[in-house]
Ligand code: SF4
Ligand code: SF4
């Protein structure tokens with residue numbers, strides 16, 4: 001897209017080591033000041049068409065095709081939506097707990113992947129370390145022991161997914177009104193054998209993250225920091241809950257914007273803006289409007305929003321982190337990493353609790369009630385709040401589907417982080433450096449975006465930057481293979 | 482030698498059979514699996530799909546319709562025939578619109594199971610992406626033509642087992658479709674979900690509603706054992 005704005009346009013394409021594609025454009029005015037930044041997401045649009053005309057009970061398996069990164073979140077969110085359609089108001093304890101186990105397994109493996117493969121290279125080697133070192137291979141070379149644990153943590157989560165959903169990808173476990181299997185004693189014992197190690201490694205990962213951050217606390221708290229609202233679900237009593245709850249939004253200062261919103265009312269509180277230059281919509285809180293209503297989702301928003309965590313180790317960590325801001329929301333982008341690790345620990349604790357719960361061996365798997373034509377549900381996917389909304393016709397076919405995915409919820413924050421970083425680092429400079437590219441990548445990566453359905457070899461995507469002047473001429477260009 | 486027994490060979494193995502059987506029936510009786518799709522025990526053979534092709538004295542025939550005869554030499558388990566069968570299965574895949582990972586009959590689908598058994602991994606032929614209709618009008622069952630392999634089992638089951646006449650074929654060649662005996666879709670037929678024809682479809686085309694995905698992965702018929710093994714595990718006695 002050529003710009004009518006007088007100024008240069010810098011294009012960074014694609015952002016490496018985010019899951020999928022992205023492109024960054026920085027518009028500068030004639031003086032070289034950052035005028036506007038745009039984070040273009042080349043992302044599959046048309047979720048809705050994937051399920052239209054299909055039967056509601058197919059949704060939990062079909063929607064997994066939408067995203068290769070967090071298929072389990074889509075699977076569970078769709079299943080929760082179909083619970084509403086079949087009138088299953090309360091699931092059986094076995095069904096609810098099996099689904100929770102699946103979800104914590106998914107969160108554990110996703111957070112482990114992000115931290116070790118995508119984020120730790122940045123933290124361990126510094127943002128300006130050469131790309132050749134600042135990748136997962138570099139981590140393996142520098143610290144083979146940590147790398148091994150990362151692989152096993154991830155594997156543990158994936159095995160939990162397999163035991164609850166039937167397969168590591170494209171599972172079918174969650175079905176309208178419940179689940180199609182329980183956890184056998186044999187399966188349980190395999191997981192119980194290793195859970196204390198998994199807990200220990202989750203603590204170590206968190207400690208590693210904290211150690212690095214605390215060494216340069218000021219820097220981390222200011223890097224890519226900006227104020228925002230925060231949105232997440234919380235349990236009725238305000239507790240962190242990744243699987244189910246009611247919607248809460250807080251301002252950057254921690255004031256409640258709304259609270260205890262039910263899924264079926266989401267459209268009264270959230271709206272989506274379309275901007276011509278982006279495929280991805282920009283959601284916002286209705287009462288605050290487009291300009292001020294955008295919000296962060298994901299680990300940071302969740303930890304900011306909840307009143308407490310119901311697992312002791314994670315709660316202690318939450319308190320320590322929140323004491324940095326006197327209990328008010330933290331608005332630093334890099335705090336995503338810290339909160340992600342608190343959630344990984346929380347997931348490990350939850351998995352342990354669940355494994356010791358004999359409800360998982362129950363045989364009452366499905367509930368049904370009076371059929372409804374409309375279903376809306378949400379879940380806290382690893383990357384943030386995910387909304388599914390379906391409406392069906394008399395033939396059980398989905399006639400309307402609306403999905404707001406986590407990365408879409410974080411769309412504006414990712415644009416903001418690019419903006420803030422570009423302003424800080426580019427001000428006055430005309431030369432694009434590797435350092436600028438690195439900085440922007442690190443900022444975006446904190447949000448763990450899943451940008452398309454495609455997964456790529458980690459850290460192997462080329463990076464391309466262009467500076468274009470107001471006449472549309474390329475005046476500066478930087479590529480890395 | 483009794484008049485009531487004929488003796489012949491399948492892949493060099495001697496087989497004895499009553500003279501009124503087809504090659505496929507005789508093979509089933511002795512625990513030899515000949516791949517098939519449109520054939521179903523309890524239904525008259527249709528001879529539509531040609532997946533059961535074997536060679537009799539060097540000539541390709543349908544095992545499901547060809548009668549046994551004294552001294553014939555039958556080839557079944559050869560790479561040549563498997564490759565032919567693979568081609569047929571592949572064509573059925575690319576002519577339809579199949580996406581097994583999100584299909585509710587995956588794991589119990591005979592088409593999918595045949596693809597696994599015959600080691601058909603990814604179709605090399607171009608997909609047709611043909612526009613096919615889903616009939617969801619019936620309160621209890623649906624007909625998703627995207628997954629139909631035109632085996633005609635439902636047609637025969639409706640006529641011979643249910644004594645109804647719900648299904649038929651329309652058009653020819655590439656535009657051939659399964660049709661229903663009404664102007665307004667399945668809801669206007671006398672089909673019920675308990676009809677025999679509702680249990681014969683080898684794929685996810687003719688399916689009872691609201692039952693999908695209730696059997697977990699690992700417990701579905703073909704998760705553990707390949708298609709045909711139920712025949713092969715029979716004790717061989719002639
Ligand atoms: S009908 Fe069979 S082959 Fe077709 S999508 Fe379903 S499982 Fe796959
Ligand atoms: S609907 Fe099923 S049984 Fe009938 S012809 Fe099609 S594939 Fe065969």
Ligand code: FES
Nearest residue numbers: 519530531533545
């Ligand atoms: S099974 Fe013989 S032709 Fe189909």
